[in-house]
Amino acid sequence: MNSNLENPLFTKAFTQNPHPTYSQLRENDPVYLNVLPNGQIGWMITRYEDAVEALKDPRFIKDYLEISGADKETESVFTRNMLYADPPDHKRLRGLVQKAFTPQMIAGLRGRIQEIADELLDNLFGKDSMNLIDDYAFPLPIIVICEMLGVPSEDRDKFRVWSNTLVEGSNGENFDEMYIHMSEFIQYLGQWFAKVRGNLGQDLISQLIISEDEGDRLTESELYGVVTLLIIAGHETTVNLIGNSILALLEHPEQLKQLQNNPELIHSAIEEVLRYNGPVEFSTSRWARENLEFKGKSFARGDLVIIALNSANHDPNRFDDPEIFDITRQKSQHLAFGTGIHLCLGAPLARLEGEIAIMSLLKRYPQIKLKVDKNELEWRPGMLVRGVKEIPLSL
Numbered sequence: 001m002n003s004n005l006e007n008p009l010f011t012k013a014f015t016q017n018p019h020p021t022y023s024q025l026r027e028n029d030p031v032y033l034n035v036l037p038n039g040q041i042g043w044m045i046t047r048y049e050d051a052v053e054a055l056k057d058p059r060f061i062k063d064y065l066e067i068s069g070a071d072k073e074t075e076s077v078f079t080r081n082m083l084y085a086d087p088p089d090h091k092r093l094r095g096l097v098q099k100a101f102t103p104q105m106i107a108g109l110r111g112r113i114q115e116i117a118d119e120l121l122d123n124l125f126g127k128d129s130m131n132l133i134d135d136y137a138f139p140l141p142i143i144v145i146c147e148m149l150g151v152p153s154e155d156r157d158k159f160r161v162w163s164n165t166l167v168e169g170s171n172g173e174n175f176d177e178m179y180i181h182m183s184e185f186i187q188y189l190g191q192w193f194a195k196v197r198g199n200l201g202q203d204l205i206s207q208l209i210i211s212e213d214e215g216d217r218l219t220e221s222e223l224y225g226v227v228t229l230l231i232i233a234g235h236e237t238t239v240n241l242i243g244n245s246i247l248a249l250l251e252h253p254e255q256l257k258q259l260q261n262n263p264e265l266i267h268s269a270i271e272e273v274l275r276y277n278g279p280v281e282f283s284t285s286r287w288a289r290e291n292l293e294f295k296g297k298s299f300a301r302g303d304l305v306i307i308a309l310n311s312a313n314h315d316p317n318r319f320d321d322p323e324i325f326d327i328t329r330q331k332s333q334h335l336a337f338g339t340g341i342h343l344c345l346g347a348p349l350a351r352l353e354g355e356i357a358i359m360s361l362l363k364r365y366p367q368i369k370l371k372v373d374k375n376e377l378e379w380r381p382g383m384l385v386r387g388v389k390e391i392p393l394s395l
Contacts, residue, residue, distance in 0.1 A: 010037050015379045018281075019323065022046055022311035031295045037383060042285075042304030043297070048315035048335070050295055051307045056340040057294075060286040060305050061086045067287045067302045081225035083233075083284055083342065090341060096211055096218060097226060098345060100148060100204045106348045109144065113353055116143050117360040124395065129371060132391035136361065137242035138235070141353050145234035149227065150196065150203030158188070163232045189224055204230070234346055240279030240380075240387030241270075241354045246361070247377075247391065248273055250370055252325050259327055260362055266355045269327035271334065273354075275313045276325050278336035281386040283307040309335045310386060369394045 014021055025032050030047045045054050054060055061067070062084050082093035099105075120136050130136065142156050151159065165181040193209070200206040208226065211218055218226070249256040249269075259265050288303040299305070313334045314322040337344035344350070361368070371392040378389045 009034055015381075016375070018308075018310065019314055022308060022314060025308075026311065026315060031297045033297075036304075036306075040304055042306055043294075043299065044282075044306055044308055045295075046308045046311040046315075048312040048318035051309070051312035051335055052339055054286070054294070054305060054307055055283065055335070055338055055342070059289050059292050061289045062090075062284070062286060062342070064285070064287055066289070081222070081229040082345075083229055084225075087341070093218075093222065093226060094341075094345065096208060097204075097230065099207075101345050101349060103348065106352055109349070110352060110356070112147070113140070113144060113356050114360070116140055117356050121360060121364045124365075128395055130393050130395060132246055132393050133239065133243055133387075133389065136357065137239045137391075140242070140357050141235035141238035141350075144349070144353060145231060148204050148234070149230060150201060150205050151192075151231075155188075158184075159231055163236060166228070166232055185228075186224070189227060193223065230346075233344070234349075236385055237279045237344070237346065238350045238353045238357075240385050241273065241350055242357045243387050243391055244277045244279060245270070245273040245354060245358050246368070246393075247370075247374070247388065248277055248325055249358075250368070251374065255325060255327050256362075260366060263359060265327050266359050268329065268331065269358075270351055270354050271331055272325060272327050272329050274336035275319065275322075275329075275332055275334035277386065278310050278313060278334070279350075279386055280336060280384060281308070281310055282383050283309060283338060284384070306383075307335075309338070365393075365395045367395070 009021060025044070025046045030045070030050060032044045032046065033041065034044055035041055045051050063086050064084075066086070082090050082097070085093055117136075117140055120139055124130055124135065138160060139156075142159060143153075145151075146153070146156050146159070162181055162185040165178050193205070196203075196205050197209055200210060205227065208218060208223060249259065255269075259269055283306055286305040286307075288299040288301055288305060290301050292299045313319070313336065316322050319332060333339075337347040337350075371394050377391065380387050380389055
């Protein structure tokens with residue numbers, strides 16, 4: 001890092017509050033070549049306008065096989081989905097899943113999401129405290145996505161272990177444990193798909209299998225990849241959105257009171273949390289397709305590129321007073337869900353789940369407080385998600 005940049009990246013202090021470092025990078029070296037926690041060297045893009053441009057630039061691609069020249073058979077089953085694909089494969093894979101995330105389909109889930117939130121809060125009856133993540137923020141979205149996919153309810157906790165392993169494995173640690181868990185996950189998916197094929201229903205997996213059988217539009221490996229993406233992205237974002245929302249509101253009691261007095265502000269409150277402390281820290285990896293120039297820096301073919309989404313969302317050239325948390329802020333074009341062709345497909349579902357979860361909790365328990373000092377909270381490792389492992393609350 002430049003000598004005038006004092007804060008190192010990826011330390012405990014950075015994880016707890018990355019914004020002083022982001023501020024210095026935006027000012028001094030906004031397209032920054034650095035060593036990532038997994039040992040890779042890559043470019044980090046920190047300014048808003050640069051981030052939007054990079055997210056839409058076709059010279060930065062998602063499919064690393066095009067760069068590496070490796071055989072497609074060597075590709076992990078977890079990356080054979082639209083998140084790691086470029087056109088035309090991207091359009092085909094996204095189109096298969098998109099029918100489950102239409103505005104009408106999402107709106108139709110409102111009643112069921114409310115039922116789930118109420119049931120989880122009912123389980124807290126008679127208690128004076130809760131762990132927000134374990135008791136509420138995790139089970140709500142995992143129940144929703146598992147019901148959409150047709151996952152047996154008794155297997156939901158397994159998916160939490162597997163999902164955490166995939167997400168937190170982005171820092172390159174605990175490789176042996178990750179390999180074991182991923183082997184378990186692949187074996188489970190294979191057995192599950194076989195059962196679904198023998199008894200097709202109305203769930204999304206059945207519909208994907210029907211599409212595969214009818215039009216050869218989805219290979220077996222792509223089925224693994226799409227399901228993996230839906231399970232992880234289908235709940236990880238919302239878990240951390242709920243957690244980060246409650247943390248932000250408790251840190252800003254005047255904003256919490258304003259929301260409780262004006263529940264209609266929940267929509268803008270969610271957007272402000274997404275901007276202020278979004279649940280996804282960095283974009284997934286992109287790669288320079290060719291030797292190129294970007295913002296005065298020379299990229300070589302195959303260079304790794306990541307976008308610091310939370311840095312872009314605090315860029316003062318795009319947002320007035322970005323360090324202020326204001327739930328009445330006019331709707332902003334934040335990048336919490338990305339932009340361009342890889343804009344998060346499940347964003348409307350995450351927003352709806354977040355709105356229902358937060359307002360239901362505040363209505364049932366209007367006096368919630370953190371049971372520990374905020375600095376004692378442990379932020380999750382890895383480079384993808386931004387969220388806290390546990391949030392103990394007094395009810």
